[in-house]
Amino acid sequence: MKYATKRYVLERDYPFSKEKIWALLADNNRLNLYIGLFPVKFSNVKKEGEGVFYREAFAKVGGLVPLRWQEFPFQWEENKRYEVERRYLSGPIKHFVGGIELLDAAPNSTDVTRVRLTAEFVPQNILGLAAIPLTGYKSMLNTFAYIEEFIAGKSGDLFDPPQKKEKHTVDFAELDRLTTVLRNWPVTPRSVDLLHAYIVTKSDHDAAHMEPVRIAEAWGMETDEVLRLFLYAAKSGVLNLSWNMICPNCRVSKSEQNSLSGLTSQFHCDLCGINYDASFDQFVELNFSVHSSIRKAYAEVYCVGGPMITPHVKLQKVIAKGATVRLPVPGEENLRLRVLQANDMAAVERNAEATGLPLIYTDAGWSEPVVAGASEITVQNASSHDILVALEQSDWSKNTVTAAQVTAMQEFRDLFSSEMLSPDQQIGIDHVTILFTDLQGSTSLYETVGDANAYGQVNKHFDYLTKSIGKNRGSVVKTIGDAVMAVFHLPEDGLRAALDIQQNLVEFNKGKEDPIILKVGLYSGPAIAVTSNDRLDYFGRTVNLAARIQGQGTGGDIIISRNYLDQPKLRAIVERGGNQVETFPAKLKGIEEQVELVRVCVGEAEFKEVLSVI
Incomplete structure (x- = not known):
């Protein structure tokens, strides 16, 4: 019937x-x-x-x-x-x-x-x-x-949408015991209280997928503060941490691993229909969840394709074989039209003059790499099958904590030193900042004060550097003799750390008969993350350049690449405090081309060229 x-x-x-x-x-x-x-x-x-x-x-x-x-x-x-x-x-x-x-x-x-x-x-x-x-x-x-x-x-707060009453059990005795342990770490009482309430009241989905960026906004706190709280909570047994592989196009998690060693170099997105190489700063994110000893939270799935799973997609539409449709173009910049499964893309230029001709899709791809459309675009499907197109922001980044960001934090390295890649694993990072320091005249220091005293001074200087680096969201990767290699997720953090190191060295040297003098250099670019000597380490041209650039220092200075000053945010950091600056060309060992470098010196030292005339 x-x-x-x-x-x-x-x-x-x-x-x-x-x-x-x-x-x-x-x-x-x-x-x-x-x-x-x-x-x-x-x-x-x-x-x-x-x-x-x-x-x-x-x-x-x-x-x-x-x-x-x-x-x-x-x-x-x-x-x-x-x-x-x-x-x-x-x-x-x-x-x-x-x-x-x-x-x-x-x-x-x-x-x-x-x-x-x-x-x-x-x-x-x-x-x-x-x-x-x-x-x-x-x-x-x-x-x-x-x-x-x-x-x-009445709150109008999307952080607290209505919830269906769930039957979840919280072990309050265990929660109270472990949050007491957590309070012994450098965290605020308010932040621990907020975390306690979150674990007790939130839905299973929220307790199993705790997003530091979103939670920080709701709590009125800095993301770094919440991230540090969660790292200490994971160390205390309140939370678990795991790693998700994210597709760079649809931004959906494709797999979850309990440790970095479980990550693979490549992964496949069945929705986008393509394989990707893993990248620490784009495709690997850190996830937190409540520990099962406190509460068993299961994030059951009710939908996998809704709009909020991919909020960077402004429009998604099926275009039947042989059909021609008009698609509205929203006001955002950096839009592109992408065919799911085929992963064929065409950029959308809102400010360009429209030609009046449709953008045609065939089995070979788009007819043009760029289409003009101030308010709408016309798309014709001339392929042999129906297609699903997504009009999306190409530069959208999910509000997540990436592996590159968290592994550059001193707290992470201190708390989770066992978190390493598998021995044969190499994962790329598109952009990282590497800083090197070197203790000038260390040989004469040992000769002057003796091995024991010199060793003590060198170790104190390591503690000083670790504090300055950690304060600026970086971490010490390793020491090499009396030199330090550090990593930062953002170049501005590395630059601030370098300035802090040199600016505060006078205070550090007070009362010392043999004050230390440091050379500092840093460079930003792509690198490879690996496990070396039982720790997470970095290799590649960026690391080599950072080491060579530091070698151009004369002591008491910071050496950076000339292109740092082409970036307004970095230039503003250098300009603060009247730092003296000179540019100079250098031939670095192992680097064929000559490079333009900048010497930054804090204080009143005179240099040939000041920043205002660069």
């Missing part, structure tokens, strides 16, 4: 902007949990014939009745609409298409949003016909209830 389609359209107005309602409803993992849907297991991407790809989904209604369906990609336009299609392979429903649309409740009004919910169900049998009003329609009403509970909370 063939059953007619059941269609529902519900509308309500709410006193929030479309942007806020979108942020609430486009997080489908949270929404689906709240409205009473069930956890789902998804297969990898599959494709049949000329149609667009899909995932097979498996679930049990009420934990008993099995369901299996093909879930096709979400289609959306940010802050306006989304919809999803499901074709059922078992169960009482045959077909479903549902979504939301956000409209202005009145002309020229942005303060009140009309939320329109749509759903189309095709029953498979009489049971499905009876179930649709009881489950499908009820889920739509629960969606409105989700918004209304958010409004009733």
Whole structure:
């Protein structure tokens, strides 16, 4: 027997902007949990014939009745609409298409949003016909209830969206015991109290995926402070840490490892259809979760394709074979149009003059590498199959803590010295800053004061350097004789550390008969992370250049690359305090070309050329 389609359209107005309602409803993992849907297991991407790809989904209604369906990609336009299609392979429903649309409740009004919910169900049998009003329609009403509970909370804070009451058990005795241990580390009482409350009150999903950047914003704290708290909490047994491999295009986690040694050099994204080389500063992120001895938090999956999973994608749409469509272009810069699975890309230039010609996609790729579009672009699918296109920000970076960032922190190296790559593993870093110091006249120091006294002074100078480096978000990689090699995630941190080292050396030398003099040099660029001598180390041209540049110092100075001064942020750091500067060419050992270097000296030393005339 063939059953007619059941269609529902519900509308309500709410006193929030479309942007806020979108942020609430486009997080489908949270929404689906709240409205009473069930956890789902998804297969990898599959494709049949000329149609667009899909995932097979498996679930049990009420934990008993099995369901299996093909879930096709979400289609959306940010802050306006989304919809999803499901074709059922078992169960009482045959077909479903549902979504939301956000409209202005009145002309020229942005303060009140009309939320329109749509759903189309095709029953498979009489049971499905009876179930649709009881489950499908009820889920739509629960969606409105989700918004209304958010409004009733009056905070308007998306960090605390409405939660379905979960039955989770917290071992308060263990939590209190371990947070007491945590308080012995250099953390504030307030931050520990906030973490305690978070572990007790948050959902399983939030407790299993604790994001330092997002949590820091909600707590009104600096990200570094929360990150340090979480590192100390992991060391104390309050939290676990793990490592996720992230696809650089869709920004979705593809695998999770409990230690750096479990990372692989390459990984595959089935959604984007391409292999990637692992990169410490782009594709490897640190994840925190509550320790299972305190609370067992399982992050069950309710949705894998919703808009909030890939917030850098402003529009996602299926374009059928042979179809021509117009796509609106949002106001963001650095947009590109990407075909999922094929990974073919075309840049979108909003300020360029439109040609009026469509951008054509064939089996060989896009007809042009760049398309002009101030407000919209026309796209023609001339390929042999349907395609899914994503209009996305190409320079968007997820608010995560990368491996490059955390492994450059002194706290991480001190607390987790056993975190290393496997012996044969090499992982690239696109951009890292390496700093070298050298103790000038160390040989004569040993001759003058004797081995024991000299050794004591050298060790104290190591402590001094470690403190200055750690204070500026860096870490000591190793000591080489009386020299130090340090790493920083950002060049400005390395430059600040170098200035701190030289500026505070006068105070460090007070009362010493044999004051120390340091040469400092730093350089930024790509490198390779490896395990060497049971520690995380760095190799490559950037490391070699940093060492050679430091060797150009004369003592009491900092040597940097000339291109540092071409970067406004770095130039401003150098300019502070009236530092004296000179530029000079240098021929570095092992480097063919001559390089332009800058000597920075704090204090009143005179140099040939000051910064203002560079």
